[in-house]
Amino acid sequence: MNSKDAIYSFCQTLYNCIYLPIHYYKNKQLQLVLPNTGFPFDLAVPHLSELVSRKQAISYLATKELHYIGLVQNEKTEQMVLIGPVISILPSPETIRNIMKEYSIPLEHREQLTELYQFMPVYSFHQFCHFLALFYQELLNDVIDIDTYLNVYVDTKSTSVASLHSLKSYDSKEMEHFHNTYHYEQLYLDYIRCGNVEGLKKFFSNAFSIQAGQLSDNTIRQAKNILITAVTLVTRYAIEGGLDIESAYQLSDIYIQESEKLQNAEAIYQLQYNMMLDFTRRVAQAQIPRDTTSDIYKCIQYIKQHTNQAISTSDVAAYVGKSRSYLSHCFKKELGFEMNGFIMRCKLEEAKSLLTYTDKSISEISSYLCFSSQAYFQNVFKKKFGVTPNMYRKHPDVR
Incomplete structure (x- = not known):
C-alpha cells in the first residue's frame, strides 16, 4: 500500500478531489508537490520544522491569518505529508498584504499570490x-x-463563564458563505431551542461545509464578529426554548465580553462552541421541573438522546437501574404523562425538525427514527399534529 507509486497515486487522487496544496516527503527529502505551480514562494514549508519537532503522527497549526497547515508523519517509514494552507475565509486585500510581509514575498509576486487564493477552495477547520x-x-x-485525537471541539462546560454568570446574577437579580447556509443554521438553532445537547454535538461532529461570510478584513475581528452574531441568534432561540430572559441576556453579554479578551481565532471559535453547548444545557434544565428526581431526569435525558433507536420503557429502566413498573409509575406521578407517550413525543419532535431543516425523504426519516413502518409514522404524526408529514413540509404556515 505504501509503495512510491501508491502514495503518489493517492496524493494525486486526493488533490483532484480537494484541490489543496500537498507536499510528500520520504527520508526527509521532498518527493512530490501538488500543484506544481512554479511560484517562487511557499506558504506551508516555512512551518514544516515546527510541525516535525512535535514528533506526533498528526499535528497542525493555525497562522495569524487563520491558515491551517497540517502534517502527517510515519516515523518508522520516514514518510511525511504536509497539507496546506487551508483557508476558511477568502483573504481580503489587507490580509494578502500582511501575508506578503509575513513570508517576505516580493511585491512583484502579489498577482501570483492573489491568483493562488482565487483558485484555492474554502474549507472548514473540521473538514x-x-x-x-x-x-x-x-x-x-x-x-x-x-475528533478525539486532536481534541476537536473540546467541551469545557464553560466553567469560567458559568462562574461569571453566577456572580452577575447575584449582583443584579451564531460551500459557501454563512449567509446562504440557512437550513444548517436553523437546524443547530433548533437543537438549542429544544435543549438537545447530544443532537448539537452530533451536528458539529459532521464535516458540514459551513464557512463564514466576510464580516471584517481582520481575521481576529472576523472571528469575534461571527461569535457576536451567533450569540445573538442563540440567545433568541434559548429564550424561545424556555430559558429565562434575564439569564439569557446576561450570558450573552458575558460571552461577548470574554471573546473580546481573546487574541487567537481558534480560541474564539472554541468559545463559540462552548457557548452553544452552555445555552443548550441551560435550556434543557429549564424545560424540566425543578422538583424532578434524579431518576426521572436520567429518563428524560436518555430518551432525548436515543430518538433514533427503537427504545422502550424497559430499555430506559435498564439504563436507570430501576424496575420498569416502578419507574413508569414515578414518571407518570412526577410529570403527569406516560413514559411511552414521552418517547413518541420526542421522536415526533425530531421528525418535525428533520422535515423542516433537511431534505431527507419521509421514508428515510421514518427509518431513522425507528418507526415500524412509514405508514405508521405518517398516522401517528397526523394524529399528533393534525397534518401528514408531507403537508407539514410543504406548508410552513401549519407549523
Whole structure:
C-alpha cells in the first residue's frame, strides 16, 4: 500500500478531489508537490520544522491569518505529508498584504499570490481535520477518530463563564458563505431551542461545509464578529426554548465580553462552541421541573438522546437501574404523562425538525427514527399534529 507509486497515486487522487496544496516527503527529502505551480514562494514549508519537532503522527497549526497547515508523519517509514494552507475565509486585500510581509514575498509576486487564493477552495477547520485523517489512514494503515485525537471541539462546560454568570446574577437579580447556509443554521438553532445537547454535538461532529461570510478584513475581528452574531441568534432561540430572559441576556453579554479578551481565532471559535453547548444545557434544565428526581431526569435525558433507536420503557429502566413498573409509575406521578407517550413525543419532535431543516425523504426519516413502518409514522404524526408529514413540509404556515 505504501509503495512510491501508491502514495503518489493517492496524493494525486486526493488533490483532484480537494484541490489543496500537498507536499510528500520520504527520508526527509521532498518527493512530490501538488500543484506544481512554479511560484517562487511557499506558504506551508516555512512551518514544516515546527510541525516535525512535535514528533506526533498528526499535528497542525493555525497562522495569524487563520491558515491551517497540517502534517502527517510515519516515523518508522520516514514518510511525511504536509497539507496546506487551508483557508476558511477568502483573504481580503489587507490580509494578502500582511501575508506578503509575513513570508517576505516580493511585491512583484502579489498577482501570483492573489491568483493562488482565487483558485484555492474554502474549507472548514473540521473538514481540514478529516483530510489529515485520510492521510493518516494511508501512511499508517490505520483508522483514527480525528475528533478525539486532536481534541476537536473540546467541551469545557464553560466553567469560567458559568462562574461569571453566577456572580452577575447575584449582583443584579451564531460551500459557501454563512449567509446562504440557512437550513444548517436553523437546524443547530433548533437543537438549542429544544435543549438537545447530544443532537448539537452530533451536528458539529459532521464535516458540514459551513464557512463564514466576510464580516471584517481582520481575521481576529472576523472571528469575534461571527461569535457576536451567533450569540445573538442563540440567545433568541434559548429564550424561545424556555430559558429565562434575564439569564439569557446576561450570558450573552458575558460571552461577548470574554471573546473580546481573546487574541487567537481558534480560541474564539472554541468559545463559540462552548457557548452553544452552555445555552443548550441551560435550556434543557429549564424545560424540566425543578422538583424532578434524579431518576426521572436520567429518563428524560436518555430518551432525548436515543430518538433514533427503537427504545422502550424497559430499555430506559435498564439504563436507570430501576424496575420498569416502578419507574413508569414515578414518571407518570412526577410529570403527569406516560413514559411511552414521552418517547413518541420526542421522536415526533425530531421528525418535525428533520422535515423542516433537511431534505431527507419521509421514508428515510421514518427509518431513522425507528418507526415500524412509514405508514405508521405518517398516522401517528397526523394524529399528533393534525397534518401528514408531507403537508407539514410543504406548508410552513401549519407549523
